Amino acid sequence: xxxxxxxxxxxxxxxxxxxxxxxxxxxxxxxxxxxxxxxxxxxxxxxxxxxxxxxxxxxxxxxxxxxxxxxxxxxxxxxxxxxxxxxxxxxxxxxxxxxxxxxxxxxxxxxxxxxxxxxxxxxxxxxxxxxxxxxxxxxxxxxxxxxxxxxxxxxxxxxxxxxxxxxxxxxxxxxxxxxxxxxxxxxxxxxxxxxxxxxxxxxxxxxxxxxxxxxxxxxxxxxxxxxxxxxxxxxxx
Amino acid sequence: xxxxxxxxxxxxxxxxxxxxxxxxxxxxxxxxxxxxxxxxxxxxxxxxxxxxxxxxxxxxxxxxxxxxxxxxxxxxxxxxxxxxxxxxxxxxxxxxxxxxxxxxxxxxxxxxxxxxxxxxxxxxxxxxxxxxxxxxxxxxxxxxxxxxxxxxxxxxxxxxxxxxxxxxxxxxxxxxxxxxxxxxxxxxxxxxxxxxxxxxxxxxxxxxxxxxxxxxxxxxxxxxxxxxxxxxxxxxx
Numbered sequence: 001x002x003x004x005x006x007x008x009x010x011x012x013x014x015x016x017x018x019x020x021x022x023x024x025x026x027x028x029x030x031x032x033x034x035x036x037x038x039x040x041x042x043x044x045x046x047x048x049x050x051x052x053x054x055x056x057x058x059x060x061x062x063x064x065x066x067x068x069x070x071x072x073x074x075x076x077x078x079x080x081x082x083x084x085x086x087x088x089x090x091x092x093x094x095x096x097x098x099x100x101x102x103x104x105x106x107x108x109x110x111x112x113x114x115x116x117x118x119x120x121x122x123x124x125x126x127x128x129x130x131x132x133x134x135x136x137x138x139x140x141x142x143x144x145x146x147x148x149x150x151x152x153x154x155x156x157x158x159x160x161x162x163x164x165x166x167x168x169x170x171x172x173x174x175x176x177x178x179x180x181x182x183x184x185x186x187x188x189x190x191x192x193x194x195x196x197x198x199x200x201x202x203x204x205x206x207x208x209x210x211x212x213x214x215x216x217x218x219x220x221x222x223x224x225x226x227x228x229x230x231x232x233x234x235x236x237x
Numbered sequence: 238x239x240x241x242x243x244x245x246x247x248x249x250x251x252x253x254x255x256x257x258x259x260x261x262x263x264x265x266x267x268x269x270x271x272x273x274x275x276x277x278x279x280x281x282x283x284x285x286x287x288x289x290x291x292x293x294x295x296x297x298x299x300x301x302x303x304x305x306x307x308x309x310x311x312x313x314x315x316x317x318x319x320x321x322x323x324x325x326x327x328x329x330x331x332x333x334x335x336x337x338x339x340x341x342x343x344x345x346x347x348x349x350x351x352x353x354x355x356x357x358x359x360x361x362x363x364x365x366x367x368x369x370x371x372x373x374x375x376x377x378x379x380x381x382x383x384x385x386x387x388x389x390x391x392x393x394x395x396x397x398x399x400x401x402x403x404x405x406x407x408x409x410x411x412x413x414x415x416x417x418x419x420x421x422x423x424x425x426x427x428x429x430x431x432x433x434x435x436x437x438x439x440x441x442x443x444x445x446x447x448x449x450x451x452x453x454x455x456x457x458x459x460x461x462x463x464x465x466x467x468x469x470x471x472x473x474x
Binding site for chain 1 (some may be wrong): 257259260262263264265266267268269271272347348349350351352355362368369370371372373374375378379381382385386387388389390391392393394395396397398399401402403404408411412413445
């Protein structure tokens with residue numbers, strides 16, 4: 001389904017798109033991500049250090065002279081501070097939507113998978129604005145591709161576990177394959193536990209980015225890894 | 238990273254690409270899927286009934302006059318028959334790679350997620366041919382986008398469970414959200430079990446295809462659903 005700017009502009013008020021721009025390689029953007037960015041008046045990006053520059057870098061060929069707004073999204077577990085930042089972003093973008101603007105919020109990977117964009121997305125939806133998600137390739141699919149292997153086959157379940165989950169150990173014993181997201185810093189801690197579980201561990205840092213690094217075995221890892229790390233644990237069947 | 242046909246043709250022997258073409262909407266193909274298909278000499282598709290036509294339909298704008306080969310991939314649990322079909326596909330494609338051809342095997346969604354393409358991919362890799370995976374948007378990401386909701390947030394795990402898993406019930410109790418893949422036929426059977434677990438169930442049939450249907454509640458489902466169904470179960474926190 002192509003997006004048509006004329007059709008969009010007939011709708012009262014603007015539209016907010018959470019746009020997944022994929023894992024890093026600009027060629028892994030979807031045609032829809034490109035066309036949505038191109039029809040947008042304003043490009044919003046999270047400002048949280050490295051993230052911001054990466055999103056703009058991936059999509060740079062399609063942004064050209066568009067207005068860019070940065071939304072403070074600090075990497076903190078202070079829930080009050082985060083809520084305040086999300087509320088600020090919702091307020092700023094609401095004002096633009098009231099003017100009928102089309103706003104694309106860029107997010108790495110897919111917006112429905114651990115994306116901060118969705119807090120803003122939800123806030124705008126609750127205020128009654130038109131919001132849409134443009135899917136992207138999640139980092140764990142890209143990591144498996146870089147490893148030239150599957151995430152899951154046949155009747156195998158796949159368990160996706162974020163680094164901030166409170167009880168990762170309890171899930172390592174589950175039947176099926178596991179993906180550990182953003183566990184770069186703690187990977188050395190879980191490595192020994194993984195070995196006890198008859199699992200094969202592999203890791204990709206910064207999948208499909210220029211500084212991608214592939215570890216066919218967790219034994220190759222010598223120190224904590226990048227925030228953008230995906231660990232794949234496969235059952236040895 | 239752009240793909241360059243001249244560079245590719247300097248490599249001895251051909252290249253086999255497992256190409257994810259996304260969930261259904263041709264606009265959800267990646268730029269890399271499009272360019273890989275365009276540089277290919279031959280397009281391979283699974284022949285298993287509906288699947289074949291859908292893959293060719295999604296990618297039709299980029300295939301034009303290319304040679305298309307069909308690989309028998311019947312929907313059966315007869316492992317001997319399946320192995321025979323995979324071996325036949327590997328043999329047929331090996332012959333093309335020996336001639337230096339570039340072959341793209343089209344697969345719905347992402348090739349690393351429950352794709353039959355990967356049995357052929359693995360067979361060709363084991364025979365020493367150059368094989369690569371081109372990532373695509375998985376159907377469960379597209380389903381969440383159609384529901385305008387997240388798959389997982391913050392510290393929540395996400396459990397992906399295929400319909401053919403032997404003990405789905407044991408996983409419904411797990412902490413975190415769940416995706417049930419291709420469980421259209423059995424959805425009425427698990428619905429009551431789901432209600433007992435303080436979970437909210439939603440479903441999307443044929444996400445982003447022309448005949449997409451969104452169910453905001455499993456109570457809306459009256460009969461078995463399409464093979465291309467994704468059920469999302471979210472914790473009521």
